[in-house]
Amino acid sequence: MNTASGPGGAGAAAATLWPEGFRAAVALTFDVDAESVMLASDPSLAQRTSLMSHQRYGPQTGLPRILRLLAERGVRATFFVPGYTAEQHPGPIRAIRDAGHEIGHHGYLHELLTGTDEATEREFRRLPGGSITEIPVSWALDDWEKYAFWPGVTGTGTIERPSLVAEHWWEEVLAYAEEGACCVITMHPFLSGRPARARALGWLIDKIAQHGEIWLAPLCEIADRAMAA
Numbered sequence: 001m002n003t004a005s006g007p008g009g010a011g012a013a014a015a016t017l018w019p020e021g022f023r024a025a026v027a028l029t030f031d032v033d034a035e036s037v038m039l040a041s042d043p044s045l046a047q048r049t050s051l052m053s054h055q056r057y058g059p060q061t062g063l064p065r066i067l068r069l070l071a072e073r074g075v076r077a078t079f080f081v082p083g084y085t086a087e088q089h090p091g092p093i094r095a096i097r098d099a100g101h102e103i104g105h106h107g108y109l110h111e112l113l114t115g116t117d118e119a120t121e122r123e124f125r126r127l128p129g130g131s132i133t134e135i136p137v138s139w140a141l142d143d144w145e146k147y148a149f150w151p152g153v154t155g156t157g158t159i160e161r162p163s164l165v166a167e168h169w170w171e172e173v174l175a176y177a178e179e180g181a182c183c184v185i186t187m188h189p190f191l192s193g194r195p196a197r198a199r200a201l202g203w204l205i206d207k208i209a210q211h212g213e214i215w216l217a218p219l220c221e222i223a224d225r226a227m228a229a
């Protein structure tokens, strides 16, 4: 979803879509992929114990750190959880629920939709038209492109400095805010849950809060506003 402007201008669009006093929205979203994203692409990766450990860091260590950071700031976020992750790490996933965050469906084993055939696509579309709202994401606002690197598996080898990532995203958020739009930041606890990166995320959340006119909300609340408009 992008609410940007039209003839009435960004201010007019924001006034009708976002809660009073806010001119734009930001959603902090976390894909709790853990091992599933690797196993979905190649089940034999289960034999690579250091890679599996790298992925388990997400629910076991990164996620608790992120939950603490959000609780300290009174911010609610959206967590997308594959069924496999919930089975393997039930305690951390319950902690998301108990903290009052939104939990979204993320497949069972992080199934990739690239190349999905028409019959399967039609299965996904059985819900009545009008009952689904798409809230678009952007690769510029995804931590995978900033931080993910595992030799021979993913990433280019370039790992960005957390403070530069936070500054980049703040620049993006400010531009979205000028348009009265919705900005979705996509993160993964095994990446953004590491200490310096979580610290940088805290800095970004504080900047958003200090702005005063940007609504930080889980995706379900943003979708409700969009569908009611």
Ligand SMILES: [Zn+2]
Pocket (backbone or CB within 6 Å): 031, 032, 033, 037, 106, 110
């Ligand atoms: Zn994912």
